[in-house]
Structures are given as structure tokens and as C-alpha cells.
Amino acid sequence: MKPLAKPIVAIIGRRNVGKSTLLNRIAGKQIAIVEDLPGTTRDRVFADATWNGIDFLLVDTGGLEFQGESTIEQEVRKQAEIAIQEADAIIFLTDAKQGLMPDDEIIADILRKTSKPIFLAVNKVDSAKQAPEAAEFFKLGFGEPTLISAYHGRGVADLLDRVVASLPPSTPEPEAPAEGIKVAIVGRPHVGKSLLLNTLVGKQRAIVGTQPGTTRDAIDTVLDFGGQNVILIDTAGIRRRGRIEAGIELYSVVRAMWAIDRSDIALLVVDATEPLTAQDAHIAGHIEKAGKGIIVLVNKWDLIKEKDPQSYEEYVKNRLKFAPYVPVLFISAKTGQGVKKIMPLVQQISMERSMRIPDAEVNELIKTAVETHNLPRKGRKILEYYSARQTGINPPTFQIEVNDARLIHFSYERFLENRLREVYGFRGTPIRLVFKSRG
Numbered sequence: 480m481k482p483l484a485k486p487i488v489a490i491i492g493r494r495n496v497g498k499s500t501l502l503n504r505i506a507g508k509q510i511a512i513v514e515d516l517p518g519t520t521r522d523r524v525f526a527d528a529t530w531n532g533i534d535f536l537l538v539d540t541g542g543l544e545f546q547g548e549s550t551i552e553q554e555v556r557k558q559a560e561i562a563i564q565e566a567d568a569i570i571f572l573t574d575a576k577q578g579l580m581p582d583d584e585i586i587a588d589i590l591r592k593t594s595k596p597i598f599l600a601v602n603k604v605d606s607a608k609q610a611p612e613a614a615e616f617f618k619l620g621f622g623e624p625t626l627i628s629a630y631h632g633r634g635v636a637d638l639l640d641r642v643v644a645s646l647p648p649s650t651p652e653p654e655a656p657a658e659g660i661k662v663a664i665v666g667r668p669h670v671g672k673s674l675l676l677n678t679l680v681g682k683q684r685a686i687v688g689t690q691p692g693t694t695r696d697a698i699d700t701v702l703d704f705g706g707q708n709v710i711l712i713d714t715a716g717i718r719r720r721g722r723i724e725a726g727i728e729l730y731s732v733v734r735a736m737w738a739i740d741r742s743d744i745a746l747l748v749v750d751a752t753e754p755l756t757a758q759d760a761h762i763a764g765h766i767e768k769a770g771k772g773i774i775v776l777v778n779k780w781d782l783i784k785e786k787d788p789q790s791y792e793e794y795v796k797n798r799l800k801f802a803p804y805v806p807v808l809f810i811s812a813k814t815g816q817g818v819k820k821i822m823p824l825v826q827q828i829s830m831e832r833s834m835r836i837p838d839a840e841v842n843e844l845i846k847t848a849v850e851t852h853n854l855p856r857k858g859r860k861i862l863e864y865y866s867a868r869q870t871g872i873n874p875p876t877f878q879i880e881v882n883d884a885r886l887i888h889f890s891y892e893r894f895l896e897n898r899l900r901e902v903y904g905f906r907g908t909p910i911r912l913v914f915k916s917r918g
């Protein structure tokens with residue numbers, strides 16, 4: 480089945496009206512960092528959500544409160560126009576305690592020009608006694624507002640009932656031009672992703688500029704490598720979370736994450752002339768959690784005078800300790816140095832991800848590993864091993880049956896994973912171990 484392109488619901492409003500709290504409430508988990516301070520940096524600005532059986536992507540567009548007349552007009556318009564363009568429905572969030580503010584009216588003026596569904600919500604109405612305070616928001620011209628308390632959950636269900644009723648059904652994403660290995664090219668802005676795509680394809684396929692963030696959408700390009708189709712997905716640069724600029728960059732992040740989810744293998748491009756950043760690790764973490772293959776490409780290696788690839792590879796793996804299986808290639812998208820090594824490694828990782836091991840071999844390997852290692856225990860209870868088998872590929876997944884899965888510590892899981900890698904390789908791909916308690 481083809482992946483579905485989910486409808487987008489954007490939350491728009493001034494700073495500190497509770498957008499992050501509402502996002503957390505709807506998503507059902509703590510996604511955004513919430514503090515009662517204006518302009519608090521968020522850990523994430525988007526989340527998958529489901530209501531009444533309808534899946535959608537929820538986006539917090541950031542606070543729209545500015546000082547200075549020219550800044551208000553320029554920044555509010557840019558943010559609102561992108562939200563209008565990309566979103567299928569918009570939640571316009573206001574604050575009952577602060578009351579109707581001039582910036583609310585500016586946002587409303589912009590939103591009234593769109594045909595997209597607009598749902599006015601007045602937040603921080605914690606009890607029925609506060610309802611009269613919300614009467615002034617009728618002036619915005621969006622009809623009766625929904626009174627909610629994002630913190631307590633009051634009225635949020637009513638708001639979501641209205642929102643999802645307006646959403647278009649999820650539609651299949653456009654078919655890839657051909658079947659093959661899907662490879663996403665991801666990384667921070669200005670690390671050379673589009674130039675790498677051009678070098679791989681051998682012609683000017685993507686626009687390459689000197690400014691970061693040139694590519695705005697994921698672009699699919701088919702590359703015939705040794706008779707096998709490789710579908711290259713070029714994405715816009717992923718900015719550091721919490722510093723995503725208003726407008727286009729935010730939606731570029733959304734598309735980049737979708738590109739990773741669509742892919743089989745992700746090429747994480749980093750800049751050899753800069754230290755690895757927390758954002759590089761965040762991107763790698765998303766790839767790992769999505770169960771995708773990964774190759775770290777250290778680009779601009781031609782600019783490094785004193786080259787020491789072994790030390791740099793150790794440095795990369797030290798920063799990405801959660802994914803020690805990651806292969807590292809040193810390349811120059813500009814000169815072509817090392818680029819020829821990428822596709823053979825992509826094919827190898829694809830084969831490793833699709834490898835199936837006979838149940839008897841898996842069972843014997845895990846049994847031997849368990850017998851030669853101290854068994855986990857808790858109090859008087861000690862781990863007992865029964866059987867193991869492979870249950871899936873892409874990524875390789877193994878089910879291990881024991882007496883009590885709660886006895887399995889992360890370190891013991893890593894020990895068994897390393898044993899599988901020693902024997903079967905699984906280079907460049909995460910392995911999933913599923914522990915099942917008998918009975």
C-alpha cells in the first residue's frame with residue numbers, strides 16, 4: 480500500500496496563548512516543551528494526531544507577536560500566508576485571560592481572505608464562569624468561538640470534532656516514477672544535498688544556490704545504477720529545532736520527515752568544515768526510530784587540509800552512539816571525490832535489510848549467546864530463554880520468547896544485537912528485537 484499524505488492542521492496565534500499545550504493535548508503526549516514564558520523554544524513543532532479515526536499532521540506555526548509596526552506586517556503575513564497555503568484547516572488560537580489583542584485582529588484580517596476552514600478557539604477558559612470573558616472574540620468575524628482549556632482538556636474534543644469534519648480524506652502520495660530502492664538525501668541547510676544529487680545523477684536536476692534552503696519540496700529522481708532503479712529523494716535542509724524560521728522552512732521540515740518515512744535508506748549529509756551539531760544527531764535519531772537504513776556522508780572533505788578519516792569516523796560514531804552500525808563515507812559533492820562509493824553501499828545496505836535467516840540458525844545463535852553470558856535477573860527471578868526467530872525485514876526484526884520480557888535491560892538487548900551483527904553483518908541498518916513473555 481502506498482503511503483498516505485495526511486491532511487495538515489495548523490495552529491496559529493500570538494505567543495503564549497497555549498499553542499504548544501494544545502499540540503501536546505491533541506497529540507496525547509508531551510511533544511513540545513511547555514513553559515509559561517513568551518517565546519519558549521519548542522522541542523518539536525509538529526506531531527501526528529488521530530481523532531475519530533482520522534489521521535492528520537498537527538503543526539504549531541510559532542508565536543505571532545512582534546514589536547514594531549513594520550515587523551508586524553512583514554512577519555505575520557509571511558507566517559499566515561504559508562499556513563494558508565499549506566494547511567487544510569487552521570485553528571486560530573486566542574487567549575481569554577489576555578482578551579482580544581491588536582495582533583489577534585491583524586491575524587484575523589489575513590485569515591478572512593482565505594477559503595480554508597478557520598476554527599476560532601478561545602483558550603484558558605478553565606470553567607463556565609469564565610465563558611463571558613470570551614464574548615469579545617465574536618468581533619473577529621469567525622462566528623461562535625470554541626471555548627477550551629488546552630491545559631485541562633476542557634472543550635478540546637468539541638474543537639477536534641469540528642476540525643476533522645472539515646478535513647479531506649488522506650490520499651495516496653503520488654506514485655514514485657519507478658520501483659526501486661528509495662533513498663532520501665537529508666541534512667541541515669547548506670551542506671550540499673542538491674549538489675550531491677546533481678553529481679549522483681550526472682546532470683543539473685536540482686537547482687543549486689549559494690543560499691541555504693534552496694530546495695523547498697522533496698524531489699524524486701530516478702537513477703539507474705547497474706540495472707537497478709534507485710529513487711533519490713532530495714529534501715530541503717532541516718534547521719535546528721526551535722530555530723525554524725517562520726514560513727517555508729517549517730513546512731520544509733515536515734516534508735523532510737515525510738521523505739525519511741517514505742525512504743528505505745537515508746543519506747545524512749554533514750559538513751566536514753563544521754562540528755557535528757545536535758541537529759545532525761536529531762536527524763540520525765529520527766532515521767533510526769523510523770527503522771531506515773543510514774549512511775553518513777561527510778561532504779566538503781576536499782576542503783580539509785590535514786585529513787584523518789579514521790579519527791573523524793570515530794568522532795561521528797561517538798556523537799551517534801545510539802547507532803554504532805552507521806557507515807561513514809568521505810566525499811566532495813563538488814569535485815566528485817568518493818561519490819562513486821555511495822551507490823554500491825546503498826545496494827549493500829538494501830540487501831542486508833532484506834536478508835532472511837532460517838529460524839533454526841537464529842534460534843541456535845541466540846541460544847548460544849544466552850548460554851555464554853550472565854543472565855539478567857530481578858530479585859530471585861532469572862531470565863529463561865525459549866526460542867527466537869526472524870519475523871520481518873526492512874528493518875530486520877526478530878522475536879525472542881522468554882519467561883519475562885521485563886527482565887531484559889537495554890544493555891542485554893544491545894549484547895544480543897551485537898551478536899547478530901557479528902555473524903550476519905546488517906551494516907547500516909537498525910535491528911528490531913521484540914521480546915515476548917511466554918503466557
